[in-house]
Amino acid sequence: MEGKNVIDIIQKKTINAENSKIILGFPEVGLVGTIASMFLVETLKMEEVGYFRSPLFPPLIILHKGKPSFPVRIYSHDKIFLILSEIPIPPAAMFPLSAKIVNWAKENKADIILMIGGLPVPNRMDLETPEVFAAVCGEKAEKIVEQLQIKKLEEGMMVGPYAAIFMECYNSDVNALLLSAQAFARYPDPGAAASVVTILSKILDVDLDIKPLLERAEELRIRLRDLMRTTSQTMARMGKSQEHGIPPMMYV
16 A cells, blocks of 8 residues: 555455445434444345555554454445445545545446435434435436435535545446435434435345334444544534535425
8 A cells, every 4th residue: 555645445355346236334414324334234244345444544443343343344245335434534535535436336337326324404303204315426326216206405515425425426427326314413313224224125125124223223322422423523524514505395
């Protein structure tokens, strides 16, 4: 690894992402992406096949069951790949990481990139089932949104790693779809993650029962509060609070 801006993909096993769907789960609003991704890894028994390494990431290792893991990892199951980050993506790493992911998807002729996020709403406490909104890039993404009748984000602003990835996808002619569930801005939100998983189950054509996720909601809120704290600090530095400046009811 040479150069301070280099991001490498280290393969633990041979990766063939042709015609696959690549899911991205990064920490941001409500940790929706992180929670949903952790649930997918566990439920689908996804296998870790690689990880991202870069001097742009903080010098840390995640311990799982006593074994060290890199914080940004790649999992696979059939023709589904998932890139899960257990750290907020540092601002300096966003553009290099985005370019790496999108180039990798294009070189491997992946079908589409699916991003999982949260949409902060002030009335989250009043919502029993958070609604999911979509931002799209490309014809395949448009067709998915049309078929599943997901409300599109027509106006507003995106900030952070998903915004950088959207720019790369647009420039590289790669299909991308961001699924954002209404969520608490600064609290881990398993309920919002469950809403996104319900949509993902239809896109991926796999049976995903969200009941176990909802049953573990309180455990996840406690377990992930430290990650939420550091994520909130990173989002504040990026101006994430200004994202989606137009109320969700106007995204129709």
